[in-house]
Every structure is written in structure tokens, then in C-alpha cells.
Amino acid sequence: xxxxxxxxxxxxxxxxxxxxxxxxxxxxxxxxxxxxxxxxxxxxxxxxxxxxxxxxxxxxxxxxxxxxxxxxxxxxxxxxxxxxxxxxxxxxxxxxxxxxxxxxxxxxxxxxxxxxxxxxxxxxxxxxxxxxxxxxxxxxxxxxxxxxxxxxxxxxxxxxxxxxxxxxxxxxxxxxxxxxxxxxxxxxxxxxxxxxxxxxxxxxxxxxxxxxxxxxxxxxxxxxxxxxxxxxxxxxxxxxxxxxxxxxxxxxxxxxxxxxxxxxxxxxxxxxxxxxxxxxxxxxxxxxxxxxxxxxxxxxxxxxxxxxxxxxxxxxxxxxxxxxxxxxxxxxxxxxxxxxxxxxxxxxxxxxxxxxxxxxxxxxxxxxxxxxxxxxxxxxxxxxxxxxx
Amino acid sequence: xxxxxxxxxxxxxxxxxxxxxxxxxxxxxxxxxxxxxxxxxxxxxxxxxxxxxxxxxxxxxxxxxxxxxxxxxxxxxxxxxxxxxxxxxxxxxxxxxxxxxxxxxxxxxxxxxxxxxxxxxxxxxxxxxxxxxxxxxxxxxxxxxxxxxxxxxxxxxxxxxxxxxxxxxxxxxxxxxxxxxxxxxxxxxxxxxxxxxxxxxxxxxxxxxxxxxxxxxxxxxxxxxxxxxxxxxxxxxxxxxxxxxxxxxxxxxxxxxxxxxxxxxxxxxxxxxxxxxxxxxxxxxxxxxxxxxxxxxxxxxxxxxxxxxxxxxxxxxxx
Numbered sequence: 001x002x003x004x005x006x007x008x009x010x011x012x013x014x015x016x017x018x019x020x021x022x023x024x025x026x027x028x029x030x031x032x033x034x035x036x037x038x039x040x041x042x043x044x045x046x047x048x049x050x051x052x053x054x055x056x057x058x059x060x061x062x063x064x065x066x067x068x069x070x071x072x073x074x075x076x077x078x079x080x081x082x083x084x085x086x087x088x089x090x091x092x093x094x095x096x097x098x099x100x101x102x103x104x105x106x107x108x109x110x111x112x113x114x115x116x117x118x119x120x121x122x123x124x125x126x127x128x129x130x131x132x133x134x135x136x137x138x139x140x141x142x143x144x145x146x147x148x149x150x151x152x153x154x155x156x157x158x159x160x161x162x163x164x165x166x167x168x169x170x171x172x173x174x175x176x177x178x179x180x181x182x183x184x185x186x187x188x189x190x191x192x193x194x195x196x197x198x199x200x201x202x203x204x205x206x207x208x209x210x211x212x213x214x215x216x217x218x219x220x221x222x223x224x225x226x227x228x229x230x231x232x233x234x235x236x237x238x239x240x241x242x243x244x245x246x247x248x249x250x251x252x253x254x255x256x257x258x259x260x261x262x263x264x265x266x267x268x269x270x271x272x273x274x275x276x277x278x279x280x281x282x283x284x285x286x287x288x289x290x291x292x293x294x295x296x297x298x299x300x301x302x303x304x305x306x307x308x309x310x311x312x313x314x315x316x317x318x319x320x321x322x323x324x325x326x327x328x329x330x331x332x333x334x335x336x337x338x339x340x341x342x343x344x345x346x347x348x349x350x351x352x353x354x355x356x357x358x359x360x361x362x363x364x365x366x367x368x369x370x371x372x373x374x375x376x377x378x379x380x381x382x383x384x385x386x387x388x389x
Numbered sequence: 390x391x392x393x394x395x396x397x398x399x400x401x402x403x404x405x406x407x408x409x410x411x412x413x414x415x416x417x418x419x420x421x422x423x424x425x426x427x428x429x430x431x432x433x434x435x436x437x438x439x440x441x442x443x444x445x446x447x448x449x450x451x452x453x454x455x456x457x458x459x460x461x462x463x464x465x466x467x468x469x470x471x472x473x474x475x476x477x478x479x480x481x482x483x484x485x486x487x488x489x490x491x492x493x494x495x496x497x498x499x500x501x502x503x504x505x506x507x508x509x510x511x512x513x514x515x516x517x518x519x520x521x522x523x524x525x526x527x528x529x530x531x532x533x534x535x536x537x538x539x540x541x542x543x544x545x546x547x548x549x550x551x552x553x554x555x556x557x558x559x560x561x562x563x564x565x566x567x568x569x570x571x572x573x574x575x576x577x578x579x580x581x582x583x584x585x586x587x588x589x590x591x592x593x594x595x596x597x598x599x600x601x602x603x604x605x606x607x608x609x610x611x612x613x614x615x616x617x618x619x620x621x622x623x624x625x626x627x628x629x630x631x632x633x634x635x636x637x638x639x640x641x642x643x644x645x646x647x648x649x650x651x652x653x654x655x656x657x658x659x660x661x662x663x664x665x666x667x668x669x670x671x672x673x674x675x676x677x678x679x680x681x682x683x684x685x686x687x688x689x690x691x692x693x694x695x696x697x698x699x700x701x702x703x704x705x706x707x708x
Contacts, residue, residue, distance in 0.1 A: 246691060248683040254660060258679070262663045270663070277656035279647045285640050324660070328648035336657055352658040379665075379680070382658070386665045 005046075005054070006134060007142050008035040009127055013047060013060075014090065014103035025074075025090065027105045034104060036134055043134055045069070045093065047104070060102075066137025069095045071128055073120055074103060088118030091128055122149045144365050247372030250333040253379070259324045263317050271316045272308055278323060280304035283311065286319050340375050343368035349381055356381035394478040394528055395535030399441040399557070399611050402642030403534045403649070404485060410530045412499025413489065415621055421612040424597055429589040432616045436496065437488030437561030438592055440599065441481070442610040458598055459569060459578040466514055466576050469563050470506060473518035474572025482531045483521060484557035487570040488615050491563050495585075501526055518572060534649060560595065562588045567595065 011034040017024040031050045036043060043066070048059040074090040089106040106124055110117050120128075126149045133140050266274070275283065284307060308316075323329055340348055346360035346368050356377045362369055369377055397403055401418040408416050418439075419432055429435060451457060465471070470490035474480050489498055490506045498506075505524060509517045521527060559570040560580075567583035583591040600610065620639075623632035668676040 246684075246687055248680070248687040250657065250661070252683040252686040252690075253679070254657075254664060258664055259660055262660070262667055265667070266663070274656070274659055274663075277659055279651045281647045282644055285644050285647065322644075323648065323656075326645070326648055328645065328651070329653060329656075332653035333657060336654065348654070351654065354658070379661070382661050383665050383669075383676070386662050386669065 003037045003039045005035040005037045006140070007127075007130055008033050010050075010107035011047070011091075011104045012107050014105055016101065016103055025103050027090075031107060034131070036131065043137065045071075045131075045135065064135055065097070067135075068097050069093060069135045071131040071135055073125065073128055088116075089120055089124055091131075141366055144367055148367070245372045247376045249337045249375065251330055251337070254333060256321075256325045260321055263320045263324070266317075268313060271313065271320065274320055275308050275316060278319075280307065282319065282323070283307045286315065286322075337375060340378050341371050343370050343374070345369050345374040345378055349378060352382075354378070354381045354385050393532075394476050394522070395532050396478050396555075397481055397531060397534045398649075399439075399481060399555070399613065400645075401613055402645050404439075404481075404613060404615075405639075405642060406646050407482065407530060407534055408485065408489065410533070411527065412501050414497040414499065415618040416489075416496055416615060417618050418613045418615055419619075421614055424593050424600075424612075426590045426593045429593070429614060432614055432619070433589065434495070434585070434617045435589055436492050436615045436617070437559055438596070439481075439484050439488070439613045439615065440558045440560065440596060440610065441555060441613070442558075442603075443555050456574065456578050457602060458595070459580040461574070461576040462566075462568070462579040463576045465563075465566075465568065465579065469568070469577065470509075470517070471514050471570055471577050472509075472521050472572055473514045475515075475518040476522045479522055479528075479531065480555070480557045480572060482527060483518075483572050484559040484570070485615070486521065486527075487559040487572075488561045491561060514576075534646065558599075560592050562591075567591050569595070 010031065012030060012032050013028045015026045015028060017026070032047055033050060035046050035048070035054070037046070038044070043064045045062045045064050046054075046059055048054065048056060052059060071091055071093050074092040089110065091104050091106070093102040093104070095101075106127075108124075110119065110121075123146070126145060130140050130142055130145050263271075263274075280303075283304065311319075336348070345356060349356045349360050357380070358369075360369055360374070360377065361367060368374070397407070401420050404418040405416070416436070421429060421438070429438075455461070470487065472483060472487065474483055486502075489496065490502065492498075493503065493506060505520070505527070509520045512520065556571075556573070561568060561570065562583045562585055565582055565584060567580045567588065569578040569580060571578070580595045581591070596612070620632055620635045623629075623635055664679075665676070668679050
């Protein structure tokens with residue numbers, strides 16, 4: 001093994017007695033490290049005793065297929081067995097392709113103020129998330145990620161007796177892969193989730209114009225982004241908390257009392273533009289006075305624009321207002337807000353052709369903006385687009 | 390491993406077109422806003438009732454293994470379509486099919502569902518449940534009605550006892566007995582004799598007893614009756630007004646379903662642009678004021694939410 005590890009942290013193995021439920025998990029006190037490295041484009045998940053070198057043959061060295069495995073905090077609350085003898089922070093490595101499981105316990109100093117040895121600190125959870133993300137085959141800028149939970153606005157949990165030496169991030173995990181724009185500055189492609197989304201867009205039409213097909217691209221982009229986050233249950237909540245201030249939400253910015261007047265003052269061209277972003281079938285439904293309500297398939301673009309032309313201005317306004325008042329539209333504003341708060345800003349801004357500050361990333365970093373700040377950046381970005389027109 | 394199932398709303402329009410898209414003919418759903426046998430009878434023929442409820446925690450079973458009301462009928466599980474529930478998010482569709490596939494004498498369920506029923510006819514309940522969760526046809530149609538947006542991937546979520554879980558149960562008369570079909574129970578539960586004609590009167594007290602099992606201020610529930618397409622009756626008796634009303638209702642349902650399927654990212658972006666353009670036209674203060682107003686609303690709601698979580702508020706019962 002010649003590649004340097006991407007991440008290393010203190011952890012011990014556990015023995016598992018699966019003969020009865022709930023399983024009995026017994027920690028092995030031997031001090032060790034979990035570490036990961038990448039070789040020939042395959043990610044390796046490894047464990048060794050601290051006394052052994054990295055290329056010792058006795059070390060556990062698992063070659064991981066992307067997205068086959070997950071690394072998660074082990075919730076033992078559902079069983080009656082309290083953990084004993086360990087500090088209680090247990091992670092489980094589990095596979096989709098088999099039912100085998102490996103349990104590990106964190107050997108760094110526990111950080112709970114109340115002395116609860118089973119409490120996962122934000123740093124513990126972040127380590128788990130990094131490992132999990134690496135297991136999905138994605139690049140992570142480990143030092144950036146760890147920096148986020150160090151001294152960053154996480155409230156009063158920073159009385160770390162433990163120095164950061166127990167976690168080593170060995171730089172940008174994707175150094176060997178991307179030639180790209182080079183360098184390790186703020187624009188580094190390593191750990192740039194945004195790239196995942198951009199790739200998915202290549203095959204499609206440019207964002208958002210043709211009736212029905214444009215917005216689908218945006219959805220694909222966002223869905224790919226969300227898929228890349230899958231794994232740690234704690235991720236969305238954590239990112240939201242790190243946002244700090246709440247700012248506001250799209251449903252609060254766009255209630256019908258605000259949006260309906262826009263329709264009234266819209267020009268014919270603006271009305272047609274807005275209608276092109278709605279499913280064409282609703283134009284037919286609104287129009288039809290016939291009693292035929294056979295299963296509606298979406299009309300093609302030609303008949304859709306013909307239908308739009310056939311509608312009177314009043315009819316167009318009525319349809320738009322009806323949509324703006326609908327619970328479906330409001331629910332989607334809520335979901336869109338959540339997606340932006342959870343790190344989807346770069347993908348969403350990109351899909352809509354809106355420029356946001358720093359490409360939607362944290363200043364000086366390569367991690368997407370989150371929380372209220374992301375929503376604010378989004379609105380500001382749209383404002384700029386409007387001003388520049 | 391079967392693909393994912395998203396959650397769908399318990400809405401008459403969603404369920405009606407879900408069955409429609411599966412190839413079922415002349416069936417629709419009507420919401421029951423009150424436990425009124427007369428109202429239910431007016432909707433005849435009534436094939437069954439779907440009871441949806443949301444209750445904070447799982448109910449503990451009786452320690453002697455009997456159901457809380459009625460009796461387990463293990464033998465019946467062989468002779469009627471009863472499937473064990475394997476996936477939380479599929480339970481609505483499963484409840485629908487529990488009624489439907491036991492009525493394929495009276496309803497034209499279409500060739501695909503008929504095939505499915507035949508395919509699973511020899512299976513025990515757990516396997517029927519598996520077959521259902523693995524059916525691409527049924528899953529795809531189900532997912533096409535999934536709750537609005539593409540942003541929330543709910544296929545990974547599994548239910549635990551602690552979740553605020555929605556649960557659907559079907560009630561339907563089969564072979565002269567009123568059955569409660571609940572995929573989380575080990576067998577169909579019999580609630581006494583009931584012919585098809587008696588069903589509206591017989592099912593109401595059973596539902597009442599069910600609802601009374603929960604503290605009144607903690608349960609939210611929804612009742613949907615599965616009935617024959619009301620337009621058929623309107624045509625039979627020549628009631629043009631009724632026919633018109635029902636057609637109108639169908640169009641509204643189609644409108645809503647089209648919106649449910651729709652990805653609003655692009656539209657939302659355009660609306661936001663439109664509003665911002667207006668505010669900027671009005672003046673720099675207008676834009677600032679609009680943002681501040683929205684922030685105030687968000688803050689207020691966050692504070693209200695915090696209060697609710699802290700105290701033991703009563704949760705209002707949904708009508």
C-alpha cells in the first residue's frame with residue numbers, strides 16, 4: 001500500500017455476539033486507528049493496531065465498492081444492553097451486499113459536558129459523515145470538513161481536551177483524480193459536490209425553457225445532489241444548525257398575497273412565459289368544457305403552445321392565480337427552501353442560471369453554503385439577475 | 390431489494406386516479422367528513438372504507454394475543470386477499486388493494502390487477518405483501534402520485550414505533566362478514582356478519598369504537614369511502630346537475646394531480662424574479678420591507694413552534 005491515508009482517527013474494534021438478540025457488543029480495548037486510502041480508484045477502509053505499521057499484513061483492509069457500505073453511529077438505545085467498559089461511542093460499518101457488520105468504538109476523549117460516555121460530539125459525527133461519504137465513492141476535503149466543527153459556531157461544546165492530532169486529514173482526497181482547474185485554493189474541485197450536479201446536466205437541454213422539459217433538468221440536478229448526501233442520518237440537521245441565523249423561507253417570501261398582484265400587472269409576454277413553466281395538461285383541463293375526462297397525458301410542445309395561444313388573457317391569469325394559491329405550489333416552495341438550506345444552493349442556482357456569491361460555496365472553502373445564509377444568498381442572486389436584465 | 394416507495398397523500402383525488410391508472414374501471418373515492426350511515430348509504434354501492442389515522446406512538450397489542458376489537462380469522466386469510474405490510478410508505482396503496490382485490494366480482498379491476506391477484510393466490514400473507522412491494526407496475530403508479538417535490542427523497546425512510554406514523558386500514562364486507570384488513574395485524578379481523586347492502590350501517594359503529602380507542606385530542610384521522618363512480622349513477626337516473634358536478638370534481642382532481650407531479654423549480658424561480666422586479670420598481674425600501682416582513686413571519690412561526698414543543702398542547706383533531 002503506497003497511497004497516503006485520506007483520514008485517520010483513533011478507534012477500536014468490537015466483538016459481536018450474534019447468537020441472541022439484542023446482539024452483545026464487546027469492545028476490544030486494543031488501541032487502534034481506522035484509516036482510509038484510495039488506490040487504483042478503489043477506496044479502502046482499514047483498521048490497525050497503533051503499534052503496527054500501515055502496510056502490516058495483519059491489518060484489516062477492506063476494498064469498498066462505491067455506495068455498497070455505510071458507516072453510521074450505532075444506536076443502542078433500542079436494546080436493553082447498556083454499553084459497559086467502553087466510552088460508548090460506537091459506529092457500525094454495514095453493507096448492502098451482505099449482512100456482515102463491523103463495529104468500532106471511538107477512542108478519542110469523549111466530549112460530553114455531563115460526562116455521558118455515549119454522547120457523539122459534532123466532531124465525532126462529522127468524522128462518521130466523512131467516512132460515510134468516502135465510502136460512497138465521493139471526494140471529501142477532510143481538513144475543510146473538520147475545520148467546520150472546530151471552534152465554528154457550535155455553541156459551548158468546544159472544551160476539547162483532545163487535540164486534533166487524533167484526527168488527521170491528509171489533504172484533498174481527490175488530488176490524484178482531477179486535473180481540473182488545479183491548485184488547492186477556494187476553487188479547488190476536490191470535495192466539490194457541485195461538480196456532481198454539473199455532470200448530470202451535460203446530456204440535457206439548457207435549463208428551463210421548453211415546456212415541461214427544462215425544469216426536469218433542474219430536478220435531476222437537485223436529485224443527484226441529494227443522492228450524494230445520502231447516508232448519515234445527522235447530515236441535514238447539522239448543516240441547518242450551522243447556518244446560524246434563520247433568515248426566512250420561500251413560502252414566507254411568496255405567499256399568495258404577494259404573488260397574486262404580480263399576475264394582475266403582468267404583460268401578455270410575461271403571462272405566456274410563466275405558463276410555459278407549468279404542466280401543459282392543466283391548460284387543457286381548465287379549458288375543457290367537455291365531459292370527457294379520460295386519463296390525461298401531457299400534450300407535446302406544439303399543441304401546448306397552441307393551447308396557450310387559444311386562451312384569453314383573463315383565462316391565463318385565472319390559471320396562474322389558481323396555481324399560486326394551490327397547496328402543491330406552497331409545499332414545493334417549502335421543499336425548495338429545505339434543499340437550499342441543506343447545501344443544494346450551488347446546484348439549484350446553477351440549474352436556474354442564477355449567479356450567487358462565491359458560486360454558492362462557503363467563503364474561502366469548497367463546501368456549499370447552508371442554512372439561512374444559503375437562502376439569503378439565493379434571493380440576493382436572483383435580485384442581481386433581475387437588476388442586470 | 391425492491392425499489393423505493395414514496396409517500397402519497399390520503400386524498401380522494403389521488404386515490405381515484407391511482408386506481409384509474411392501474412386500469413380499474415368505474416371506481417372513485419369520497420371523503421367522509423362525518424360518521425354518518427345515511428350519508429354513506431347515499432354513495433352506494435359502497436365497496437369499502439379506508440380509515441387513515443395518524444397517531445403518535447404504536448398501540449400496544451393485547452397481552453393475550455387477541456385483537457382489541459373483533460376476532461382474528463386466520464382461516465379467512467386463505468380465502469380472501471390479505472397481505473402483510475412490508476413497507477411503510479406503501480400502506481395506503483395496500484389498503485386500497487385490500488378492498489379492491491376482494492371485490493373483483495363486482496368491480497372490473499382490469500387485466501393487470503387480475504393477473505397480480507392470480508399470481509399471488511397461492512401465497513401466504515407475508516409473501517403477498519412482498520409481491521406487492523416488488524411489483525414495479527403498482528409501485529410506479531403509486532410513486533407517480535408522490536407528494537409534490539423531487540427534493541425530498543423519502544424512499545429511505547423506514548417507520549419505527551416512535552414515528553408519527555400514518556396508518557391505513559381497510560374495512561370491507563366479504564362472504565357475508567365485515568372484515569378489518571390491516572397489514573400490520575397477523576390476520577384479517579372479523580367484526581360480525583354484514584351483507585353488501587348492510588355495510589354502510591354496520592361499519593359505522595365499528596369505526597366509532599376504533600376512534601374511541603384513542604384519546605380524543607391526540608388522534609387525527611381521515612375516512613375515504615371506495616364507491617362506484619358517481620357519474621354512473623347520475624347517468625342512470627338522468628340527473629344532469631349531479632353529472633355536471635361530478636365531472637367538475639374530476640377535473641379539479643386532475644388539475645391537482647398534475648400539480649402534484651410537477652416540478653416547480655423553474656416556475657418558483659420565475660415567480661421570485663417577478664416579485665423582486667416589482668419590489669425594485671416600487672423603490673429600494675419596498676424590497677427591504679418585503680424581506681423584513683418575511684423574516685418576521687419566519688421568526689414568529691419558529692417561536693410558536695418552540696412553545697408547542699415545550700408544553701403539552703392539545704393537538705386539534707382534523708375534521
